[in-house]
Amino acid sequence: MSVLTAVGILVLAMLIMASLQLVPGIFALFSHYVAGKYPRSRATDLSTFFILGVETSVVVIFFCTYAILCCSPAVTFIVDSDIFAWTMAGIFIALTLGILGFYFRKGPGTKLFISRRLASNFNAKVIATKTRSDAFTLGLTASVPELIFTLPIYLMAAISIMRLDSTPLERAGIILLFAIVSVFPLIIIHHLSNHNFADFIKFRFKNKAFFRFVLALFYLFIAALIILGVTA
Amino acid sequence: MTSTPLDLKKLKAELKIHAHALGIPTGAADDFIKRAIQDVTKALKPKKIITDQDLKRLVTKELKKYHKDLAYVYENHDKII
Numbered sequence: 001m002s003v004l005t006a007v008g009i010l011v012l013a014m015l016i017m018a019s020l021q022l023v024p025g026i027f028a029l030f031s032h033y034v035a036g037k038y039p040r041s042r043a044t045d046l047s048t049f050f051i052l053g054v055e056t057s058v059v060v061i062f063f064c065t066y067a068i069l070c071c072s073p074a075v076t077f078i079v080d081s082d083i084f085a086w087t088m089a090g091i092f093i094a095l096t097l098g099i100l101g102f103y104f105r106k107g108p109g110t111k112l113f114i115s116r117r118l119a120s121n122f123n124a125k126v127i128a129t130k131t132r133s134d135a136f137t138l139g140l141t142a143s144v145p146e147l148i149f150t151l152p153i154y155l156m157a158a159i160s161i162m163r164l165d166s167t168p169l170e171r172a173g174i175i176l177l178f179a180i181v182s183v184f185p186l187i188i189i190h191h192l193s194n195h196n197f198a199d200f201i202k203f204r205f206k207n208k209a210f211f212r213f214v215l216a217l218f219y220l221f222i223a224a225l226i227i228l229g230v231t232a
Numbered sequence: 233m234t235s236t237p238l239d240l241k242k243l244k245a246e247l248k249i250h251a252h253a254l255g256i257p258t259g260a261a262d263d264f265i266k267r268a269i270q271d272v273t274k275a276l277k278p279k280k281i282i283t284d285q286d287l288k289r290l291v292t293k294e295l296k297k298y299h300k301d302l303a304y305v306y307e308n309h310d311k312i313i
Binding site: 022025026028029032033035036037108109110111112114119122123196197198199201202204205 | 248249250251252253254300301302304305308309310311312313
């Protein structure tokens with residue numbers, strides 16, 4: 001894998017993390033409910049802890065993936081092989097089809113692929129959140145159901161970082177940047193949903209097909225970059 | 233299928249949360265939520281049983297007369313995730 005390919009995969013991985021819809025959806029609902037129940041300062045406080053929870057989960061999963069890759073020579077050997085690259089390309093193509101096929105449920109709204117029981121659990125948790133620790137835990141767990149779509153991203157991003165000629169401090173900086181870009185949409189949502197939540201929901205519903213298309217395109221681009229890396 | 237008694241207080245509290253989050257002044261929100269719930273209660277009088285979806289449709293219809301955004305948020309907030 002060349003440095004250019006590694007940078008390309010990293011950028012696309014960040015864009016995918018920023019375009020996934022489950023965490024922003026839960027956060028939009030959360031932000032709306034806390035704004036309705038508490039004064040503005042308390043609502044901002046709880047929203048900040050939710051974002052910190054998401055940030056923590058991204059950093060922890062990324063560091064764990066990176067540490068496993070770095071510390072195990074056997075894993076590093078497998079990762080360097082062509083078979084692994086083709087497998088990853090296949091996974092990304094499958095995820096592209098998955099995004100197009102079942103990421104959003106059919107029907108009105110932006111209901112996602114997660115089970116309806118899990119969605120109502122998240123709804124109930126959002127409504128019941130009262131303390132900072134509740135908000136933090138909700139942020140931590142919000143991204144877990146989407147791991148099927150994010151784990152290959154973490155893996156490819158970690159491999160890409162390993163391929164870059166950089167110091168450990170620079171690598172830590174890239175991981176931090178990855179985490180910041182991942183939660184950036186949440187900050188925008190926090191401001192948008194405070195203005196008019198109805199317009200925000202309408203925007204999401206109206207652009208559902210566009211979100212799906214862009215997300216699928218990013219996954220396909222990563223698959224293409226991996227294939228280019230093997231064949232070049 | 234299970235049936236639960238209609239909890240108008242819970243409905244009122246939920247609508248107040250939505251209204252406050254949308255920045256609707258408390259007095260105005262209290263007033264039209266009260267009126268909308270009165271209209272819903274009137275419409276429900278001849279019925280012994282109503283499904284959650286029908287109730288939602290009815291509340292949305294009544295809310296639309298007073299505040300379209302609130303009606304939209306109430307109708308769609310469970311379709312986000």
